[in-house]
Amino acid sequence: MITGAIFRDAVISASNNINNNKKEVNALNVFPVPDGDTGTNMAMTMAAAAREVAHIDDFAPVSVVASAAANALLRGARGNSGVILSLIFRGIAKGLKGCQQANGANMAAALMLGVDSAYKAVMKPTEGTILTVVRIAAQDATEMALDTDIRFAQVWEEVCKSAKETLDKTPSMLPVLKKAGVVDAGGQGLVCIFEGMRSVFVDDIMIESEDDGVSSQQETVIKTAVVDADIEFGYCTEFLVDKPDDKEQDATRLRAYLESIGDCVVVVDDDEIIKVHVHSNEPGSAIQEGLKFGALMNIKIENMRQQHQNAVWGAAQDVEQNIPLEKAEPENVY
Helix, strand or coil, rough: CHHHHHHHHHHHHHHHHHCCCCHHHCCCCCCCCCCCCCHHHHHHHHHHHHHHCCCCCCCCCHHHHHHHHHHHHHHHHCCHHHHHHHHHHHHHHHHCCCCCCCCCHHHHHHEEEEEHHHHHECCCCCCCCCCHHHHHHHHHHHHCCCCCCHHHHHHHHHHHHHHHHHHHHHHHHHHHHHCCCCCHHHHHHHHHHHHHHHHHHHHCCCCCCCCCCCCCCCCCCCCCCCCCCCCCEEEEEEEECCCCCCCCCCCHHHHHHHHHHEEEEEEEEECCCCEEEEEEHHHHHHHHHHHHHCEEEEEEEEEHHHHHHHHHHHHHHHHHHCCCCCCCCCCCCC
């Protein structure tokens, strides 16, 4: 069984672990757009949850901690991978609702709810990505949890083992990964997060944050996977809609509009907010449509074509000067 305090510490450990490895994850980023920010986005998303749960005391139920983490993840989600990550934890929170503590069966069932939330919210679910990694891990954990004598730690060990094995198979599922010779970046980020939680769940050790943002176990230079990119939709646009109290909003209409002007659409309709993520060539149109549903918050627009060029530039400098990528990146002007 795990308590709220254990779950809290696991979230913080997961946040530290993805932050420590974010540059390694960025270097794998070739899908859905090779803009080199998957690790950064997932680290910033988890950091929002870690900040929120850090203030929760040791006696809070696991349900309270899971709910706080999920809400913070949704509000702080960045990028396609960050929004999917928030949906996974949203499902976990739903599955643990009302639980003072959680056993392996509780967590496996909750993780399956996270899988369901993520697949339903994504415009075009693609296998060979973070979605596949979490789905198979949840399925394997659920099967193991059928044994009532299995301890929580054993179930989470299965989650991590299955996630890593599935991650290693992603190049055979998605041609763009095989061509670049990498595993899926979002899947790798999720494995880092699950392993960060494992360190608390299994070993009772919280992974600490490293100042340089690169794992101390990495002894080799990080090499960025560079692929030719014809980026159809150039702007990653994200925002939150603060839903009016006096009016019901049908977020499916907003989603339908966004799907007509772009791709990688994820629209999450929560009790108080609507979280929006879309890749398009019309960020202004996306924002104008969002305004019809309520006041906008946390607006972020990034030029993914420029991000890709920055990644290519950094890799070229790495080859030319034979210096680590983290010392060869151009200044981020966004």
